[in-house]
Amino acid sequence: MKRARMLGxxxxxxxxxxxxxxxxxxxxxxxxxxxxxxxxxxGHVWQRVGSAPIAPSADVVIGVAGHTDKLIGLPLGGGSKWxxxxxxDARPAVAGSVVVASGGGEVLALDAKTGxxxxxxxxxxxxxxxxxxxxxxxxxxxxxxxxTGSVLLAVGHxxxxxxxIETDKPLGAPAVLAGLAFVPWAGQYVSVIDLANGDxxxxxxxxxxxxxxxxxxxxxxxxxxxxxxxxDRIRQASQNKATALSVPMRELPGTPKLMPxxxxxxxxxxxxxxxxxxxxxxxxxDAGAALADGRWYATYFRLAMGFGAGKGKLAWVHxxxxxxxxxxxxxxxVVLCDEQGKVTELDAKTGGVLSEADLGEPVEACVVNVxxxxxxxxPADAKPLADQLASAVLADDPxxxxxxxxxxxxxxxxxxxxxxxTLVDLASxxxxxxxxxxxARKALAARRNGASYMEAALERHYDYLHDVLRPPxxxxxxxxxxxxxxxxxxxxxxAHLLDPADTDDDVKDAAAALAVVAxxxxxxxxxxxxxxxxxxAADDDIAAAVVSVGQALLALEDETxxxxxxxxxxxxxxxxxxxxxxxxxxxxxxxxxxxxxxxxGAKKNDKKNRK
Amino acid sequence: MRVRPFAALLGxxxxxxxxxxSAAARPPRAAPxxxxxxxxxxxxxxxxxxxxxxxxxxxSALDDVRTSARAGAPAVPAVVKLLQQGMxxxxxQAAIDTLGDTENEGASEALAWYARHRNGGLRRxxxxxxxxxxxxxxxxALRLALSxxxxxxxxxxxxxxxxxxxxxxVGDLFVALDHKIAEAAAxxxxxxxxxECDRLAGKLGSVPFDVVTSGLDEVLFRPASxxxxxxxxxxxxxxxxxxxxxxxxxxxxxxxxxxxTWSQRVKQAIDQAVLATSGSPGSSTAEPPPGGAGGxx
Numbered sequence: 001m002k003r004a005r006m007l008g009x010x011x012x013x014x015x016x017x018x019x020x021x022x023x024x025x026x027x028x029x030x031x032x033x034x035x036x037x038x039x040x041x042x043g044h045v046w047q048r049v050g051s052a053p054i055a056p057s058a059d060v061v062i063g064v065a066g067h068t069d070k071l072i073g074l075p076l077g078g079g080s081k082w083x084x085x086x087x088x089d090a091r092p093a094v095a096g097s098v099v100v101a102s103g104g105g106e107v108l109a110l111d112a113k114t115g116x117x118x119x120x121x122x123x124x125x126x127x128x129x130x131x132x133x134x135x136x137x138x139x140x141x142x143x144x145x146x147x148t149g150s151v152l153l154a155v156g157h158x159x160x161x162x163x164x165i166e167t168d169k170p171l172g173a174p175a176v177l178a179g180l181a182f183v184p185w186a187g188q189y190v191s192v193i194d195l196a197n198g199d200x201x202x203x204x205x206x207x208x209x210x211x212x213x214x215x216x217x218x219x220x221x222x223x224x225x226x227x228x229x230x231x232d233r234i235r236q237a238s239q240n241k242a243t244a245l246s247v248p249m250r251e252l253p254g255t256p257k258l259m260p261x262x263x264x265x266x267x268x269x270x271x272x273x274x275x276x277x278x279x280x281x282x283x284x285x286d287a288g289a290a291l292a293d294g295r296w297y298a299t300y301f302r303l304a305m306g307f308g309a310g311k312g313k314l315a316w317v318h319x320x321x322x323x324x325x326x327x328x329x330x331x332x333x334v335v336l337c338d339e340q341g342k343v344t345e346l347d348a349k350t351g352g353v354l355s356e357a358d359l360g361e362p363v364e365a366c367v368v369n370v371x372x373x374x375x376x377x378x379p380a381d382a383k384p385l386a387d388q389l390a391s392a393v394l395a396d397d398p399x400x401x402x403x404x405x406x407x408x409x410x411x412x413x414x415x416x417x418x419x420x421x422t423l424v425d426l427a428s429x430x431x432x433x434x435x436x437x438x439x440a441r442k443a444l445a446a447r448r449n450g451a452s453y454m455e456a457a458l459e460r461h462y463d464y465l466h467d468v469l470r471p472p473x474x475x476x477x478x479x480x481x482x483x484x485x486x487x488x489x490x491x492x493x494x495a496h497l498l499d500p501a502d503t504d505d506d507v508k509d510a511a512a513a514l515a516v517v518a519x520x521x522x523x524x525x526x527x528x529x530x531x532x533x534x535x536x537a538a539d540d541d542i543a544a545a546v547v548s549v550g551q552a553l554l555a556l557e558d559e560t561x562x563x564x565x566x567x568x569x570x571x572x573x574x575x576x577x578x579x580x581x582x583x584x585x586x587x588x589x590x591x592x593x594x595x596x597x598x599x600x601g602a603k604k605n606d607k608k609n610r611k
Numbered sequence: 612m613r614v615r616p617f618a619a620l621l622g623x624x625x626x627x628x629x630x631x632x633s634a635a636a637r638p639p640r641a642a643p644x645x646x647x648x649x650x651x652x653x654x655x656x657x658x659x660x661x662x663x664x665x666x667x668x669x670x671s672a673l674d675d676v677r678t679s680a681r682a683g684a685p686a687v688p689a690v691v692k693l694l695q696q697g698m699x700x701x702x703x704q705a706a707i708d709t710l711g712d713t714e715n716e717g718a719s720e721a722l723a724w725y726a727r728h729r730n731g732g733l734r735r736x737x738x739x740x741x742x743x744x745x746x747x748x749x750x751x752a753l754r755l756a757l758s759x760x761x762x763x764x765x766x767x768x769x770x771x772x773x774x775x776x777x778x779x780x781v782g783d784l785f786v787a788l789d790h791k792i793a794e795a796a797a798x799x800x801x802x803x804x805x806x807e808c809d810r811l812a813g814k815l816g817s818v819p820f821d822v823v824t825s826g827l828d829e830v831l832f833r834p835a836s837x838x839x840x841x842x843x844x845x846x847x848x849x850x851x852x853x854x855x856x857x858x859x860x861x862x863x864x865x866x867x868x869x870x871x872t873w874s875q876r877v878k879q880a881i882d883q884a885v886l887a888t889s890g891s892p893g894s895s896t897a898e899p900p901p902g903g904a905g906g907x908x
Contacts, residue, residue: 464758464765465786500729501760507729528724531697536730573666573699 029193029200030169030185039235041202045192046234049178054215055135056372057096058112061326061335061343063363064088068268071101072359073115074343076335077373081360082115089127091266093173094369096133096215098157100140102126103268109138109155112369119159126151127265130173130212132181137162137195139181141171143265150263152183154195163195172211172262177220182213182230184262190222207240211262216371217292217331219284224259227282229289243288247280250312253300253403270325270339270365275301281329293348297334299324300403303392304336306351314410316351317388319395320344326366332375337366345375351388352379386414390422393436394429401433408436412443420450424457427473445476451486458492462501471502475509482513490517494525497545498532504541511545511552518552526552530564535573543577550582554589562591650682661689669693669702677709684715691721704736711740719744723752731761738764742771750777757787757795766794773798773829781807788814793822800829808842812849824850824861831865835874844880851884856893859885 063072071084071092088103098109098118107128108120119138126142129150133139135157142151150171154163163181172184180201181193187209192202211224220230226246228234233243247258254276260266280296282289291309298305304318304327320338327336333348341359346352354377359366383391389411393404408426411419423444426432432440447454457472474496481489493510496502502510511529518526530549537543550568553561568574569582653676660672676683676690690706690713698706707725710718722744725737738756741749753775756768769792772780781802787795796818799811808830814823827850831843847865850858862885869878888894 462758462760464760465783465790466758467790498727500727500731500734504729528695531695532724532728534697536697536700536703536728536733538730542729568697573697573702 029165029198030167030171030189030191032186034203036205036238037203039204039238042190042192042204042237043235045180045202046230046232049180050230050232052178054177054218054220055096056218057133057215057369058094058098059370059373060094060099060112060368061337061357061359062092062094062099062367062369063337063341063359063361064092064268064270064365064367065341065359065361065363068103068364071099071110071115072341072361072363073099073110073112074357074359075113076343076357076370079113084110084115084117088268089125089265091128091268091365092367093128093131094367095131095138096135096176098131098133098138100128100131100133100138102128102142107140107142107153109133109157118157119155121153121155121159121161129171129265130262132173132175132213132215134176134178137176137179139163139174139176139183139195141174141183141262143170143263150185152181152193154181163193163198165193165198170263172224173213175213175215175220177215182220182222184210184213184222187211187224187263204234205238206242207237208244208246212259216281217283219282219289221282224261226258227280227289229282229284231284231288233288243284245282245289245291247278247291247296248307248310248312250307251406252278252298253406256298256300268365274325274365275299275323277324277327279327279329279334281331283331292329292331293333295329295334295348297327297329297346299327299336301399302338302397303400303403303407304334304346304351306334306346306348314385314407315349316385317392317407318346318351318353319388319391325363326368328368328370330370330373330375335368335370335375337363337368339363341366343368347375347377347379347382350379350382352382354379384416384418386411386416386418386422389414390418390425393422393426393440396431398433401435404436405439408439408443412446415449417450417453420444420447421453423447424450424453424473424477427476428457428460428470430470441473441476444473445479447480448484451481451484451489454481455486455489455492458489458496461495461499471496471499471506474502474506478506478509478513482509482516485517487517487519490514490519490522494518494522497525497529497549504539508541508545508548511548515548515551515555518556520556522552523556526556527564530568534568534578535571535575537575537578540577543575544581546575546578547581547585550578551585554585562586651679653679653683653686657683658686658689661686661693666699666702669698670705673702673705673709677705677712680712681714683709683713684717687713687715687717691718694721694725700730700733703733707733707736707740711736711743714743714745716744716746716749719746719748719752723748726752726756726764731764734759734761734764735767738767738771742767742774745775750775750780753777754780754783757783757792762792765792769794769798773801776802778802778804785810788818788822793819793825796822796826797829798826800826801833803830805842808838808846812846815849815853820853820855820857820861828861828865831877832868840874840877843874843877847877847880847884851887854888854891856888856891859888859891859894862888 059076061074065072069087073082088101090102092099092101097112099112100109105125106120106122109118111118129141129143131140137154137156139154149168152165156162169185174181174183179195181195182190183193184190188206190204191200194201206228209225210222213222222228229243231243256276256278258278278298281292283292294309296307301323302320306315308315322338322340324336324338327334333346335345337343341361341363343357345354347354354375389407392407423440426440427444454477460468460472462471478493493514496510526549533542533546537546550565554565565582569579569586657672657675660668676686690710694706710722722737722741725733728734741752753768753771756764759765769787784795784799803811811826827846830838866881866885
């Protein structure tokens, strides 16, 4: 019974679509019995329309506001903001010079510059998939109720239905060029429909996932996970020799997509996938195609990142005040729209803000389309990458942790003392998430510069009365300073040996570093630690610290130190772990015979400290 | 009833502090009276046993030193040396406790080491011992221990500073009180002067009543030579202004304990305050103030 009702509704919807007449087609379109023609038919299409000029589509930002019943249009590069009240059941689409939206049982096209209605047609509630427009006719695809196929509707700007096609195949988002509709379907085909007669005049098989067709930068493109250009090499597409372009593979937080599938309606309200996206602008070149400005972009909630087109190297990070919901790559940069309705243009090279605009209110979703506009100007806040990374990784926002871990690794690869400072700050901040803390500490231990920042951190100790409730990252700093042989840090490290608030492994690392950098000034502290813990070490970390301190005592005091260590090595009260290793240490460093003492590490340290 | 975690902790903390204070309030040892138990002299071989290197002998010697208490002073350098060489955990604990019982300032430097040991039990023992061995090293160590990660150590340090009459630590104790170290209030009450005592009274309303009054109680029962009657009357007035049942109960307790030979002016202020707060919600007005003259009679 329920099934019958649904079918009835679908039929009613179809009837509604055709209600006002126009050419109807029910041919054997989109047949899967088709045999690849080796590019012959698509080659003919290229010859026919390849030289036809393609006008830039509208540069506009469309916000979905209210309770998904209000469109706000903001033309970029001039023009007044407009609003249009209408219920929406899917994300609007920008095609050519029009904005197409569905909802309230109808589909309508608005002038992208003014928001005025060009045409509207009843749909019976079918949600919009995508749209193309060549300035004369708009082609719109819908998904049929119950996911039982698709409907293609071509409407002239005068409101007359030019063509309507129903199919049980999953159609994608179409493009229109010179009266030909380019319709991706089944994830791998693009069929060319002659809107004059409804015939499928050509078809091309693509060797990458394809559900979208669109015009951009004067070219027609097909794609979803990458870009395939409609040019004279399109005839070789089935042999995977078309002009294709992709975004380099690299690790990104949230596994963002370049484009959502064109075969499923996008919800009117943005979701997490809209907040984690990749944006790139393909450009036709003499050699085929390239990414504009040698850049591609990714968003992760309120972070935006710019990457090099070659190997995907991070070029910049922009930390924003609100989550990004939509965007589009443009020549010269990227235009992003956030949930507060703010529109921000970021410079391709630096990530600096080129301009900001405002839709006037928070939005539920945002569609950005930039084609002809070339972003230019002097970025207002361009900072070095290390500073940008510092801002991003220090942001106190739990939802950013995945991106922050990745950015932290990027930061760690920079030979810049600012990077060290950021790692110290992050590892010292009690608000840092446990996941991030692990990465920060590891990266900090591997640093080989920025000793002054590390020493400044070591001056801090846990101090309940003064609200210092997290000790500095003593262990990683000790590892780094030890590796850098920073003898100036010895007293600071020694002070942490005796701090009960430091973790056992931090103390172990501090002791290991002191075995390398300690000088005579540290002897009292070393002796105290050795005495306090040789027989009371609660675990192997502290016992290992005792051994390291014993090593330092041997190095710094030829006779007295050896006597202290030897006594501990003989005393059954000394914890087993330490005793065994102290014995081995003594055995490996025979007592120097009087008058023939070689210059030990201790003396070397001593001399250097005196210097 | 809404449970207040801080108040619950406070109860335990105050109980601890009270024990400490009562111990500290014991009169100092004077020359043994004819009927007082005589100090047990340190056995002649105790120091030799401490230096024997044999854990059993060391332990027995520590026990002997502990029994001798202050009379064990000659053994203090040997015990200190043991701590400075390092011993097993049980012997270290015993040595710390022993040094505390000797109440010998010569032990403070070594005890200060262990007030920073990673073992919380040893830190607590060392802080308690330092409160008894006293001296500048002990004061330094206890002030540092106010910032210890272990709340038990912090509380003992606060109590110890009060018992040691470490007047220089009053500033730290106020910071400690603001950081919910409840034991700091009683110590401030033991140490404060003039404005400092007034500042403590000013905490009424922002710090739990029981915490503040644990300090005000100390102020009120300090001798007149130490805290003026004016200040005591002012403090009574501060509590009276609260007009609450708990204020009434506190004042009644003070009224009960007030020595008969002490200032009648302060007593009159207490009596009037008890009367003025007796109708407050939560006060036990059904019962007459125990032992009080009652300003309204």
